[in-house]
Amino acid sequence: xxYDCVVCAKQVPDTKNITGQAMKDDGTVNRAALxxxxxxxxxxxxxxxxxxxxxxxxxxxxxxxxLPKACQVLxxxxxxxxxxxxxxTDRRAAGSDTLATSYILSTAIRKLxxxxxxxxxxxxxxxxxxxxxxxxxxxxxTLISYLEELQALEDQTIRVKRxxxxxxEVVEARLPVLLTVMNTANTPRPSGAKxxxxxxxxxxxxxxxxxxxxxxxxxxxxxxxxxxxxxxxALAAKGLLIDQWDLSTIEADLAWCGLAGxxxxxxxIQAIVLAGGQYRQFQPTDESVGExxxxxxxxxxxx
Amino acid sequence: MPNFFTDNEDxxxxxxxxxxxxLAGVCEEGFKFHGEHDFAPENAEDAVDxxxxxxxxxxxxxxxxxAPSSTDTDRTGNVLNEDGTVTYAPGIKNALDRLSQxxxxxxxxxxxxxxxxxxxxxxxxSNDIVSRAxxxxxxxxxxxxxxxxxxxxxxxxxxxxxxPPMAQGKWTGAMVLTEPDAxxxxxxxxxxxxxxxxxxxxxxxxxRFITNGCGEVLLVLARTEPEIADGRGLSLLLVExxxxxxxxxxxxxxxIHGSPTCELFFDDAPAKLIGERQRGLITYVMSLMNGARxxxxxxxxxxxxxxxxxxxxxxxxxxxxGGPIEELPAVRELLVxxxxxxxxxxxxTYFATYCVDIEIGVVRKLExxxxxxxxxxxxxxNDSRKYKRFNSMLTPMSKYWASEMCMRVSNDSVAVLGGxxxxxxxxxxxxxRDARITTIYEGTSQLQVLAAVRGVMAGTALxxxxxxxxxxxxxxxxxxxxxxxxxxKLLARAMEFIKAQNSTEYMDLCGRRLVDMAIxxxxxxxxxxxxxxxxxKKALLHRWLSVRLPEARMNYETITxxxxxxxxxxxxxxxxxxxxx
Ligand SMILES: Cc1cc2nc3c(=O)[nH]c(=O)nc-3n(C[C@H](O)[C@H](O)[C@@H](O)COP(=O)(O)OP(=O)(O)OC[C@H]3O[C@@H](n4cnc5c(N)ncnc54)[C@H](O)[C@@H]3O)c2cc1C
Ligand SMILES: Cc1cc2nc3c(=O)[nH]c(=O)nc-3n(C[C@H](O)[C@H](O)[C@H](O)COP(=O)(O)OP(=O)(O)OC[C@H]3O[C@@H](n4cnc5c(N)ncnc54)[C@H](O)[C@@H]3O)c2cc1C
Numbered sequence: 001x002x003y004d005c006v007v008c009a010k011q012v013p014d015t016k017n018i019t020g021q022a023m024k025d026d027g028t029v030n031r032a033a034l035x036x037x038x039x040x041x042x043x044x045x046x047x048x049x050x051x052x053x054x055x056x057x058x059x060x061x062x063x064x065x066x067l068p069k070a071c072q073v074l075x076x077x078x079x080x081x082x083x084x085x086x087x088x089t090d091r092r093a094a095g096s097d098t099l100a101t102s103y104i105l106s107t108a109i110r111k112l113x114x115x116x117x118x119x120x121x122x123x124x125x126x127x128x129x130x131x132x133x134x135x136x137x138x139x140x141x142t143l144i145s146y147l148e149e150l151q152a153l154e155d156q157t158i159r160v161k162r163x164x165x166x167x168x169e170v171v172e173a174r175l176p177v178l179l180t181v182m183n184t185a186n187t188p189r190p191s192g193a194k195x196x197x198x199x200x201x202x203x204x205x206x207x208x209x210x211x212x213x214x215x216x217x218x219x220x221x222x223x224x225x226x227x228x229x230x231x232x233x234a235l236a237a238k239g240l241l242i243d244q245w246d247l248s249t250i251e252a253d254l255a256w257c258g259l260a261g262x263x264x265x266x267x268x269i270q271a272i273v274l275a276g277g278q279y280r281q282f283q284p285t286d287e288s289v290g291e292x293x294x295x296x297x298x299x300x301x302x303x
Numbered sequence: 304m305p306n307f308f309t310d311n312e313d314x315x316x317x318x319x320x321x322x323x324x325x326l327a328g329v330c331e332e333g334f335k336f337h338g339e340h341d342f343a344p345e346n347a348e349d350a351v352d353x354x355x356x357x358x359x360x361x362x363x364x365x366x367x368x369x370a371p372s373s374t375d376t377d378r379t380g381n382v383l384n385e386d387g388t389v390t391y392a393p394g395i396k397n398a399l400d401r402l403s404q405x406x407x408x409x410x411x412x413x414x415x416x417x418x419x420x421x422x423x424x425x426x427x428x429s430n431d432i433v434s435r436a437x438x439x440x441x442x443x444x445x446x447x448x449x450x451x452x453x454x455x456x457x458x459x460x461x462x463x464x465x466x467p468p469m470a471q472g473k474w475t476g477a478m479v480l481t482e483p484d485a486x487x488x489x490x491x492x493x494x495x496x497x498x499x500x501x502x503x504x505x506x507x508x509x510x511r512f513i514t515n516g517c518g519e520v521l522l523v524l525a526r527t528e529p530e531i532a533d534g535r536g537l538s539l540l541l542v543e544x545x546x547x548x549x550x551x552x553x554x555x556x557x558x559i560h561g562s563p564t565c566e567l568f569f570d571d572a573p574a575k576l577i578g579e580r581q582r583g584l585i586t587y588v589m590s591l592m593n594g595a596r597x598x599x600x601x602x603x604x605x606x607x608x609x610x611x612x613x614x615x616x617x618x619x620x621x622x623x624x625g626g627p628i629e630e631l632p633a634v635r636e637l638l639v640x641x642x643x644x645x646x647x648x649x650x651x652t653y654f655a656t657y658c659v660d661i662e663i664g665v666v667r668k669l670e671x672x673x674x675x676x677x678x679x680x681x682x683x684x685n686d687s688r689k690y691k692r693f694n695s696m697l698t699p700m701s702k703y704w705a706s707e708m709c710m711r712v713s714n715d716s717v718a719v720l721g722g723x724x725x726x727x728x729x730x731x732x733x734x735x736r737d738a739r740i741t742t743i744y745e746g747t748s749q750l751q752v753l754a755a756v757r758g759v760m761a762g763t764a765l766x767x768x769x770x771x772x773x774x775x776x777x778x779x780x781x782x783x784x785x786x787x788x789x790x791x792k793l794l795a796r797a798m799e800f801i802k803a804q805n806s807t808e809y810m811d812l813c814g815r816r817l818v819d820m821a822i823x824x825x826x827x828x829x830x831x832x833x834x835x836x837x838x839x840k841k842a843l844l845h846r847w848l849s850v851r852l853p854e855a856r857m858n859y860e861t862i863t864x865x866x867x868x869x870x871x872x873x874x875x876x877x878x879x880x881x882x883x884x
Binding site for chain 1: 304341342343344352353356357360363364368401404405406407419
């Protein structure tokens with residue numbers, strides 16, 4: 001028994017701890033000033049998956065699409081208890097919008113044939129919250145977004161409480177499903193000390209290649225490749241080689257990937273500075289609060 | 304992300320400055336475990352990198368999960384249920400679950416039992432960090448010494464049965480010594496242990512004030528030799544929680560509300576003997592208590608750290624007389640004293656723990672049965688004796704000084720917050736209540752001084768100072784080190800004076816002053832060393848000497864006055880015994 005889960009995790013710039021200039025003068029994100037972190041809601045998706053495995057058995061595989069440095073989130077997932085981690089990296093995927101990203105991720109997920117796919121509700125950089133739903137569509141999995149509580153999982157049926165903003169909905173669906181998980185769903189478990197001690201050495205081939213290139217700059221390409229292979233074999237023997245897939249491995253149609261597969265055109269980016277304007281004070285009396293609520297209803301802020 | 308390890312400059316400094324690589328070599332026994340266990344480190348860098356990562360994980364957990372629930376835990380406390388079980392406060396339960404998930408409940412246990420095989424020093428750092436988040440949680444988290452004691456003295460069967468679940472955090476322990484008539488004086492323990500015809504052990508009697516007495520693994524000090532009235536009649540037994548062990552009562556306390564303090568009734572409870580009979584108090588409990596004393600010293604550091612940070616922050620934002628109160632000299636001095644004393648206590652406690660790690664390593668080598676060449680064997684034996692002497696003085700010194708410091712600092716934290724400090728709206732009052740226990744359990748301050756003063760009088764403090772001060776100092780430190788040398792001479796003269804009195808009573812009367820002198824100087828010597836590595840520590844060194852050298856001279860003067868009024872005129876000075884209504 002048990003359920004095979006795939007968690008999609010994204011490495012994002014840490015917008016909570018901004019050091020230095022977060023924006024460049026041209027209005028684009030200055031990634032150097034922002035440390036890269038595990039997209040916060042993806043940690044909750046991972047926790048839901050680990051919880052499913054702990055309670056019902058099965059496996060948890062974490063995939064990320066990004067540059068080799070995104071392996072940091074994969075290692076983090078391994079520290080917290082994931083069974084397997086896969087990096088999807090390919091130059092040809094650069095510039096993917098949500099359509100292309102979800103196409104690539106869905107192609108990879110199809111190879112893994114899971115029972116349940118889990119995404120964060122939303123990434124804190126791109127912020128579209130579209131990737132999960134689009135993956136579900138492409139895989140033809142039932143989509144259950146805004147998971148706040150996994151209420152039951154029995155045989156091939158799942159019951160989930162979803163937060164729809166002004167209330168909750170309890171839905172039941174047959175597997176396979178794709179869940180998008182809210183940050184109110186759970187508290188992600190901490191990394192395990194022993195898993196840190198073991199998996200801190202886990203690397204993907206692309207990282208090993210980068211390391212070899214930095215350490216043996218004079219060596220020729222074939223020599224570097226041979227050394228990379230040696231090191232990867234050694235890591236694999238210890239179960240520390242992070243799987244690395246590219247678009248060919250997952251047999252993706254290149255027309256759907258990267259810039260070619262991304263119809264989104266960013267027309268203009270506008271920096272909006274919210275300045276403090278007028279404000280009114282309300283006294284903490286029933287009367288005054290009533291007045292405030294009335295006003296908010298009248299201008300349709302609430303209600 | 305907030306993190307109680309990475310945001311603590313002093314712990315960071317000591318982590319980088321102290322020779323953790325050396326300790327890693329000692330603990331990893333030549334890195335022989337790598338290969339046996341896929342997570343064991345390959346070399347010293349790898350091991351120290353592990354320590355850092357482990358403390359980072361803990362620091363994050365403490366800042367993000369544990370500290371935010373500490374006020375609630377203080378208000379809620381634990382509940383003794385009708386069926387005799389104890390329900391932890393929700394914050395404590397959650398914290399323990401998280402610490403188990405983080406695989407941190409077997410910090411120093413060997414890998415083969417599921418532990419992390421970390422040095423005591425790293426464990427001490429972890430206790431410091433945990434206590435800042437929630438002092439009362441440390442009382443349970445910090446009971447890992449129970450498992451260490453089982454590991455050190457129990458037979459293999461008991462170790463295999465009990466250590467893995469303890470390392471996983473499934474089971475927690477308790478140290479069951481105190482009885483109504485046996486507190487500081489553990490030699491008078493009455494709880495009885497006996498064997499039936501089959502040789503099975505049972506424990507009978509009442510213990511009180513037992514932290515986490517509701518835990519699964521109880522190490523009980525009991526009298527196995529009814530004919531021997533003193534400590535040599537006591538043995539250590541393991542009793543598992545069960546129907547024959549009843550939690551009769553949870554104490555209502557001033558502080559550490561998250562820590563359940565139990566009265567236990569052992570109703571002929573089945574038990575297992577740890578190690579050999581009669582060595583319960585003199586060997587096993589002494590070892591357990593030494594670890595626990597370092598534990599309380601580090602708990603004191605954490606509480607003081609939390610109290611200081613609150614005060615430092617408040618003094619910055621609170622305005623009176625047209626400016627922030629941190630600009631007022633009196634407030635400044637409070638803050639400076641707080642931070643100086645925290646660093647002093649941390650330097651002393653970490654140094655003591657470092658020496659404990661060295662001693663453990665040396666003893667392990669000696670007992671390993673490996674054939675050593677005669678010079679190496681002799682060196683090891685000398686080291687073993689030397690560090691044993693160091694530790695039997697430095698451990699009670701750390702417990703005494705750190706816990707007294709903790710009371711001062713948490714008290715001054717309330718002072719800085721003024722009226723707000725007295726209110727429940729701020730954590731200052733909780734820190735003060737939590738702090739108050741640290742000078743009491745694991746031996747009161749008076750008992751720590753009693754132990755430490757014997758080490759000082761035997762010359763150990765002078766030896767420690769020689770070791771710390773004999774080296775080539777950089778020119779800017781050399782004159783300061785010379786001042787500490789002068790202080791050392793004063794200490795030697797005070798010791799001579801006490802010896803000449805030829806009276807244990809006078810020695811105990813002067814105990815605290817003499818131990819204070821020794822601590823002032825040992826910390827000064829440690830600060831000299833730290834100052835070689837950090838400009839901030841240079842200012843600290845100068846501040847320390849400017850206050851503590853005059854104090855040492857004052858203590859010298861009082862000791863060498865020979866004044867015995869406290870003893871001779873007790874009745875007149877303490878007055879008659881008043882009736883209490
Ligand atoms: C400022 C900015 C604006 C953008 N605007 C648009 C836009 O308007 N339209 C558009 O199509 N694209 C846009 N993009 C690109 C888009 O962010 C990314 O291309 C896309 O990969 C992920 O979309 P998202 O970040 O919105 O993720 P979301 O859809 O918010 O992410 C939801 C979940 O999907 C999963 N996921 C997302 N990306 C990955 C990944 N790489 N690997 C694994 N799991 C993943 C995670 O579980 C995540 O929690 C923008 C990017 C930026 C930085
Ligand atoms: C919250 C809490 C938790 C505890 N947890 C545990 C636990 O887990 N396990 C356990 O076994 N015990 C525990 N204890 C008991 C604790 O260790 C004792 O309370 C402590 O050792 C002091 O013993 P006592 O209370 O009997 O005081 P007493 O021994 O009666 O001491 C009273 C006073 O006399 C002084 N005094 C006594 N003897 C001397 C001496 N020779 N020289 C100078 N002064 C002396 C003491 O310093 C103190 O000031 C706990 C106590 C508390 C309050």
